[in-house]
């Protein structure tokens with residue numbers, strides 16, 4: 001127990017150092033506005049891929065409607081700050097909770113489906129959300145909700161990302177998290193062991209949806225606008241690609257996938273005609289050489305390099 | 320202990336189990352034999368809550384559990400080892416067994432039962448840290464059984480534990496079923512291998528296309544001409 005805490009503190013320290021470095025570089029304008037924007041985008045995508053990994057990777061469900069929850073967070077967050085004139089902190093909370101609530105309500109009936117059916121249901125759900133927004137004049141309809149103040153800073157985005165990673169990592173190692181893994185491994189066996197499979201699937205789905213909502217609030221409050229075109233099923237596929245590329249079921253993988261794909265996409269921004277070609281090629285080559293994703297379902301740790309001791313954190317911790 | 324009364328179970332329009340009634344008394348080994356597709360697995364899945372009967376009652380220790388959620392039924396002391404060795408493939412043997420004790424919180428009891436399981440299945444002890452997807456078929460069957468025992472069931476439901484195993488291994492598995500029973504667990508055993516099943520059971524039912532066609536003590540059935548002809552190879 002003690003060693004785990006120490007480990008967490010060390011990680012937190014490393015995060016603080018990373019934060020200080022990037023923040024300084026931003027401050028002295030070494031990192032210009034273009035890369036600042038992309039760093040924020042990377043962080044938002046990390047939140048999205050890590051939260052989708054909780055559903056698709058850890059729990060083994062196949063959801064492809066994550067952009068819908070992103071949209072719900074973006075719009076409810078914007079309503080709080082723009083329409084109601086309330087603080088950003090509240091927008092973050094309400095955006096997260098409304099997405100989570102929607103995830104819960106949708107999850108209850110749909111998570112009884114499996115495999116392809118769940119994929120189709122979530123895909124449909126994402127589109128339904130987008131089309132509803134498109135037709136609500138209160139939030140600007142097809143022209144989007146404009147005039148959102150830029151409250152999202154690097155600091156907000158960075159620390160919220162760290163928080164989300166921390167929560168999901170701890171969830172995975174908790175008793176409910178073990179149940180989710182068991183469901184992924186073998187749902188029938190999990191059921192016959194007395195695990196309430198619906199409950200844990202809905203739990204993972206709700207948490208994942210909630211954090212996608214958080215990402216939405218950050219997103220809307222960085223880009224001044226929430227527009228239905230940002231939340232199409234292509235966006236959902238983008239997130240799914242990050243998770244699959246990194247390796248379904250690996251936190252490190254989800255983070256790497258998000259960073260890598262967002263960075264590639266940004267680096268190629270000057271060559272719009274080549275962007276999709278290179279992006280797709282990268283994916284194809286990676287998938288041919290590592291179909292299980294960069295990390296498989298493993299985590300990056302010192303142990304991988306034969307350095308660290310016995311930090312395993314899996315079966316042996318006490319309840 | 321268990322009284323299944325007139326249950327009907329459907330897959331859509333397919334009437335898989337028709338007005339089936341069976342009874343299991345405490346301490347017994349009861350076997351349900353029948354050929355492929357007779358409805359044996361469907362019956363077990365209905366008892367353990369993985370499927371819901373359209374009509375009929377299932378009374379387990381004075382509670383009607385028909386249609387109850389599977390996890391609640393497990394909590395009441397009834398555990399199924401499903402057909403086809405469903406182990407948590409990417410977890411180690413030890414982690415699988417720990418999952419079996421998922422509903423329990425009595426640490427000492429769990430540790431003791433873990434020891435018992437390893438005593439019954441020494442091969443599992445040797446392979447404690449092995450990822451269970453890489454175990455052989457027989458070892459996976461043992462693991463699935465051991466995992467079920469970790470939930471400390473009063474009634475253990477076994478669905479074709481001998482399926483696809485070499486004869487020697489089948490013997491070993493059946494021997495262990497007997498041991499489990501002698502240690503106080505009631506067993507409802509589903510089998511196609513009627514010979515073996517009848518040799519260790521107290522009571523038996525024969526199932527054909529969703530209906531019980533014969534029942535009696537295992538000895539009676541083993542010597543019955545009809546059973547001999549249909550299931551015991553002459």
Ligand SMILES: Nc1ncnc2c1ncn2[C@@H]1O[C@H](COP(=O)(O)OP(=O)(O)O)[C@@H](O)[C@H]1O
Nearest residue numbers: 330333335353354355356357358359360361362
């Ligand atoms: N998932 C299913 N969908 C439709 N029919 C099924 C399904 N599972 C089993 N059945 C049908 O129900 C009947 C009983 O099957 P089952 O209980 O698996 O038999 P057994 O275990 O005795 O071999 C069979 O006719 C089978 O075809």
Ligand SMILES: [Mg+2]
Nearest residue numbers: 359360361402
């Ligand atoms: Mg069967």
